[in-house]
Amino acid sequence: MNIFIAIVLWLAAIAAAGWVFRFVGQKVTGNKPLFRDMSYGVAVGYILAAVLLVWLGWSYVLSRSPDQTIANKYFFLGKAVEGFLLFAASAWAFRIFGRNVGSAGTRKLFRSMPLTASFGILTIIIYAIVAIFAGAIAPYGQEEILGAANVVPGGNPAMGGNPDYPLGTDQIGRDILSRLIYGAQNTVGIAFATTVLAFLIGATLGFLAATLGGWLDQLLSRAVDVLMAIPSLIFALLLMTIASAWAGSEKGLLTFYMVVIIAVIDSTRVFRLARAVGLNIVVMDYIEAAKLRGEGMGYLIFREILPNATAPLLAEFGLRFCFVFLTIASLSFLGVGIQPPLADWGTMVRDLAQFINFAAFAPQVASAPLLAASAIALLTVAVNFVVDWMLHKSSGLKE
Amino acid sequence: MAEQLLKVRGLKIEGRSDETWNQIVNGVDFELKKGEVIGLIGESGAGKSTVGLAAMGFTRDGCRISAGEVEFDGINLVNASAKVKRELLGKRIAYVAQSAAASFNPAHRLIDQHTEAPVQHGVMSKAESEADGMELYRKLRLPDPENIGFRYPHQVSGGQLQRAMTAMAMSTRPDLIIFDEPTTALDVTTQIEVLASIREIVEEFDTAAIYITHDLAVVAQMADKIKVLLKGDEVEEADTRTMLSDPKEDYTKSLWAVRSFQRPQKPYVQTGQTPVVSVSNVTAAYGKVPVLHDVSFDIHAGRTVAVVGESGSGKSTTARCITGLLPPKQGHIEFDGEALPLDYRKRNKMQLRQAQMIYQMADTALNPRKTIGELIGRPVQFYMGLTGKEKRKRVDSLLEEIELEPSVYYNRLPSELSGGQKQRIGIARALAAEPKFIICDEVTSALDQLVAEGILKLLAKLQDELGLSYMFITHDLATVKSIADEVVVMKDGRVVEQGPKDDMFKPPHHPYTDLLLSSVPEMDPDWLTNLLKERGVDNIGDAAVGKM
Amino acid sequence: ATGMPAVAMPKKGGTLRLGLAGANSSDSWDSRTHSDSYMIMCGHGAVFDTMTQVAANGELVGELAESWEATSDAKTWTFNLRKGVTFHNGKAFGADDVIESLNMHVAEGAKSAAKPIVSAITEMKKMGEHQVQMTLKAGNADFPFLLSDYHICIFPAGQVEEAIAQGIGTGMYKVESFDPGVRTLLSRVEGHYKDGKEGWFDQIEVIAINDSSARMNALMTGQVDAVNRVDFKTEPLMKANPMINIFEVTGNQHFTFPMLTNVAPYDNVKVRQALKHAVNRQEMVDKILLGHGAVANDIPIGPANQYFASDLPLNEYDPEKAKFLLKEAGMDGLSVDLSASDAAFPGAVDAAQLYQASAKAAGINLNVVQEPADGYWSNVWLKKPWCACYWSGRATEDWMFSTAYEMGVPWNDSHWENARFQELLLTARAELDTEKRRGQYHEMQAIMSTEGGTVIPMYANYVDAHSTKLTNSGTIGNVFQMDSSRLMERWWFS
Amino acid sequence: MASILRIIAQRLALGIVTLFVVSIVIFAAVNLLPGDFAQLILGQGATPEAVEAIRQDLGLDQPPITRYFQWLAGAVQGDLGNSFAQANFASFAGTDVGTGQGSVAAQIAPRFENTMFLAGVTAVIAVPISITLGVLAALYRNSAFDRTANILTLSSISSPEFFLAYILILFLAVLNPILPSLSNIYDGMELSDRFIKTLLPALTLTLVVTAHMMRMTRAAIINLLASPYIEMARLKGISPMRVIVKHALPNALAPIINVIALNLAYLITGVVVVEVVFVYPGIGQLFVDSVKIRDIPVVQACCLIFAAAYILLNLTADILSIISNPRLRHPK
């Protein structure tokens, strides 16, 4: 209970500090508009943010303390702070780079780009490079079983590490760094293919339903209702189990089935969106004009409707990509996803996840699963940042 | 000389686009006394609304006041704190927006929105304000003033909403009201009612007002003095009567002149000639709701038939029947003497090509993701089968025909064009099909008068060159006057009167035609006063009730 | 067994909270269906008793049977039952209960895994209220051992249905509440016949925690007192926690890769031998078991068995020899599929990948097929020509061999048929002379090791963990995990 | 109002058809799965006779179509049948199930209750938080607060659920032992205990669902800020907060309600992973277990519950959207 009392006391202190902050600000600056028009809530917000920042800074200092038990306790916060600063700095540098190099068009693009978006683009580029050149970048093969098993990440021999394997090795002695790098190729590649397929199916049918209406629309919409009423992960699992019986030992075939199954299940969500967006577009006069011209269905959908639906579809693409990604990870864990010995981030996280429990006294060990999970999270966050920005741009809002 | 209520001096406003600040208003000055009305007039984009808002110390997102002063009753609004401004807004200064339908919050009842400002500013209690609101509704001759406030905005007609908005502005008895084109969205007959009630209430409470509009005739009825703006610059300012009778600047003169564009009446059509389009006894319905009843008229080669009528009278529906989008329940449509299939999907390419349509809202009629070249090129390719260089050549010649420089505009997107230019693209797209007949559905209603005039002239020129026939749908009688050969008047889905233009503008009329004609504002400051006298004030309220 | 210094006096009291893997929503008190650790522990480990039990030191002792004797051909066995025992519902225990409980396994349409054991009995005679005589089809020296099987719990005669529904046995603990696959609450029976010898906890809460990291976590955050199946990967880290003790025993549990010896290319003994030499056993023990186990020599008999042949030459990892053998068989560059899933045993997929890597050196192209865990036993095992599998081992050699290597038995997962082996199996079964039996079992193991159709690379230890609040006698049973699944009876709070 | 009732009736009818189709789809899928209940329950110990015996007991030897219609006939009368897993023991003794323990309804009811409890606790935490955050983010759009909230919620929605769960365990149970990491709730537990034990999974799920709802709230409100009526409200001198809460929010309700409904449906149907990590005895685990052993009646019943939850929540959302929109509530 003490902790709750402490929280209450802290909040009270912050509330008081907020008032003082505004009052002093008004007095000192001679009523500058910033302080003059500041509402009380905002003042408290500033104080809250300041307290959090100080706490983070202090945690960071503690995480570097020589006392191992204290340092261990703040290890993750410390690493998070370092990571955040590193990412922010590289995004910033990348934006400066983009503003000065390249064609006039890209330079202009970079000038109006928020830091989050430049971070997203940078991350996506890095992932793409890593995925495409995985073979050249990775120090070892993804299937290569090396002598030393269960090497702790960090490369510090005193803590059970080995400088040859900076991120350690897994249970049977495969280099985690190499597997992470190959994981980009496998996981990202397959997730991307799946998402694209889901969009092809969902968007085409959705626009078709929106344009044609009538019984086709009814039929498709009801079918989608049925599919959506079944929890998607469970349904994917059911179908994958059936598919793996069909595929037998053909690994390639199973991966193909997986792509198709997830794509079909996810395309229902795309369908709904595409249909809704499509319905708003088909009432436009330019669609009517095209119909009156006698245009065919294909032209209407792909040349008239699609270009106007890109913004919402792109936004959905970002989110969908994340979900597909996570679904594949879950399926891989359940033994029906990406087949071993191909490296896959989802499986890696689940395999190593239990080490998190030991964070209190062996944070280096606990960071192993966090690496694969961060690889997933980082990419999805990056994609979403870029999508956010594109949405914002296309919405034409000034703010 | 009474105390000046509002002083605007050297007002400059910038707006941001593409990372740079552009000047929107370049130094505007004016002063306003208590009870005085100033009219701000100018074409679209001239900065009228921006100035109007700045008079409240308010700028839109992305804009800022870069220089100058706005002093309201001794308070400088430019650098007043947000709190001080909030105190004034809605209490001493009120705003009436262009479209009441959009400016009322659809989620709340009228009366709740009415009482919000008085209650929030502590002027009156909710109950007092409600009672006062009913009183105002009664003054503004809204039907059923006791209960109309308990309706939601969508349950009230446009004209009534506009009056409710005026009542809302009066709710705190402000010293200054800004009217931003309060009647532009209304049709002529409704406009009269709203204008009358606004003028009355402003006079009764002796409120100062800024009246913004682009319609000279309207401002003439409302304002004591007029200020003309052009692209953010002040053109001239003068007392209303002086301004009307003796405009100094060329630009002002050209504005005045717009209203006089007119084509001579062509000779009457000989009987026996086959019409290009013949609509006979068409009855149509959306689902079970009947909309058109037994509509018949003919359109002959090289002629323009104007279809007029108030909003909802079935003008657009008639067009939809002709194009085949809404197959009529009864009746038939002939083209060049041959019966057309009623459903457009059953028509062949040739039949589709012959009749083209130009839409009112160029924004929604042009696919925003396609360049001008693609937009015009598509029908060229689709109907004429031209590709590559030939297509480009044809598109270029079409662009020249609508007086746009091909090299400049070929690769632009619709969003990079002005309203008038967009409308021209719509025309070019129709022309690309090389049709015989074009339906123009309110093609000039969304444009301001100078631009509209340009479009009308263009259409007339094309008709002369290509021998096109037009069906010209509009609710603006001035436009009818300038372009039509024949006129069809519609009301409630029926044709109430039709005939050659000159006949239509001469009495005797069908009573409805009469109402329409007499409602078109004229450039005489006394016109409204006289008209009201003539019609008898009470009629206005009744007309409004009838519209519900 | 790694023990700890024996603590002088056990003492009563406390509520034991166990976090166990191996629970299912289909769990019930029907011991015939028990197959995973959760119900095995709650069943014969707490609520029910069996006729005999294997003591912590490996000795066979009586539970509901006090003593037994056999005729010299080991065909007829007489059991003297414990007196004064009552079921939880008050019914007195007697010979009828034994007969009816055993008959449950061979009843019309019965689905018991212990059916082969009971169906070997041709006659059961009630000799008195507390004496039963059983006659077997053929002599079996290990018969009393077989009756310690956890499937063969004793239910009250005439009330079996009720007993299955509510969990009514003669055990040290009675059921307070039972939520299948979620939680079981047990409380000690007062005045039980084991009082003072076993059963020290007042109450036991058995929580189903199938997720291994949740289980370890529960122990580490003190929400349970003991857990089973410690993940080998995290074991060294758990050791570092001073509040936790790991206890580990080497039993007979072994991981196997059976090949169908009637399917090409496994019908060629040279191929089988080549594959046996293509696996690096030590590496598997090191990496899959992380040292928690021992190298096995392709025989299912383990160090916990009486007649374990530890002196046989090891089928060592020797890629050259494997190559040579394949060449002899004319199968250079052999390419085979190995089906695996972690349902076979934890780490099976990893093990298969290790196998793949080591076989590569012998020029064998081993393709690992990851099978879905779902349906693994029905679709892969006994069906795919080569797959991964596990056996928990059996207390006796005969039991093990006759379960999975006797000609024609349903679980002969390598379809292996060897005449000499079969002959020895039958003679050894009825042999009461220990030395003769030792010789016979030795020869059988040698045959299996060289010619058998199953690659058995390793024995896996049972690794469990408990909080330091718990203590035991210092000797831990190795028949099954958690002190031969009798932790609830044998341990106490210090 | 009458029109709302008509819509409800229509949608309910449609919902029943959907349920029917769902049951066919699931039945077909489960039947296509390799292996059946008899083989799986016996596991490694399956002998042909035993398998056959169980199949006969449960009627699994009949063709799937017959079985489906038998099931359907029962389901229509409200009898969801008996769970295979719990039914099979009774037949050993040669009598029928007498305890009621074996009926699907009896098996699912407590699990469903638990799931609803978890979903309820999560909703109570997550919905107000996300709407508040969304409103604040809209009010202070593009401020540091908005950006931080955006980054944090995006990151949390982008991380695997089990990962979030482990992180929370790490910080709230391991490093700072505030909450129990094990959520093994059971019948007859004190409500406060139950709540404390449910808190950690509920917080995990809160992290999962908040981002979606918050971003929708923010977007829906910002979308309206350019509307003339919002400008009008500002010009009436109303405080920014009131403008958002009184003028923008009511008009943005429909999309927000829809997203909330979607997330609530997710909370009921999609939390298997969280249940596993926290050992929470919810319906998701039961479902996965039942699929594993092909316990068709339980699988069917779970799916019907999932689908019904989804349909009902969507229906509720639509009705609420209608009620929140005066245009639809008071047609002209």
Ligand SMILES: Nc1ncnc2c1ncn2[C@@H]1O[C@H](COP(=O)(O)OP(=O)(O)OP(=O)(O)O)[C@@H](O)[C@H]1O
């Ligand atoms: N938020 C803004 N940011 C940048 N430029 C703006 C903004 N709002 C308006 N402008 C520009 O300022 C100019 C004047 O706009 P304003 O709305 O005042 O015109 P107006 O005379 O009221 O026209 P209308 O008759 O169409 O209402 C236009 O060119 C417009 O493009």
Ligand SMILES: Nc1ncnc2c1ncn2[C@@H]1O[C@H](COP(=O)(O)OP(=O)(O)OP(=O)(O)O)[C@@H](O)[C@H]1O
């Ligand atoms: N899609 C539709 N479904 C049902 N009713 C419609 C539809 N479109 C128009 N209406 C109704 O049909 C009547 C005639 O509409 P129409 O669009 O033809 O009017 P209009 O004369 O063109 O008016 P405006 O000047 O406002 O364009 C109106 O009462 C309108 O409400």
Ligand SMILES: [Mg+2]
């Ligand atoms: Mg304006």
Ligand SMILES: [Mg+2]
């Ligand atoms: Mg119209």
